[in-house]
Amino acid sequence: MLNNERGFTLIEMLIVLLVISVLLIITIPNMSKNSTTVKDKGCEALLKTTEAQVEAYFIDNSKRPESLQTLITEGYITQSTCPDGSELQYEDGVVSAPASSE
Template sequence: MMNEKGFTLIEMLIVLLVISILLIITVPNITKHQSTIQTKGCEAFSKMVQAQVEAYQIDHNKLPAGVAELKTEGYLKETTCPNGSAVTIDTGGQVSVSDNGGK
């Protein structure tokens, strides 16, 4: 028979075994830290919204009435944190996050 180059069935099974072991190790680790990841994502989102409030204020010489106005003007695509918490802007232009979200 000709010498054909390629992977044998055993080699493919070994590669699949290694990939499976890596998935078994990483998936539980990610799910265990999901709340921490979402909390950090919410903190980063609120800082980004604060920056967009300041950009809006520079462009329009006034503070936005709320997060909805930032969205309609194109400053934001989303109005809630990754964990579902609502973001609000007070009359002084400070961004805050409510704790009623969470999945």
């Protein structure tokens, strides 16, 4: 008879799978709820960075950039698109975020 069998029984494996399933059921809806918040915060961060880079461009060139594309071309920023796909607006030296879709 084999008394020293090592490994998991079928019941133990089912219990582990049940625990993992419960954890997934709890966490996945919470992550999807927060994706809008993450995108909004990403757009806010891009806005602040772009505003700072407009000022850096002004310091370097003694004039405001003509457009956000100028900042991209000159290497001050790498993008002007928020994580949600909307574009930052730039007019008369002022950078603004698009209106929220909420």
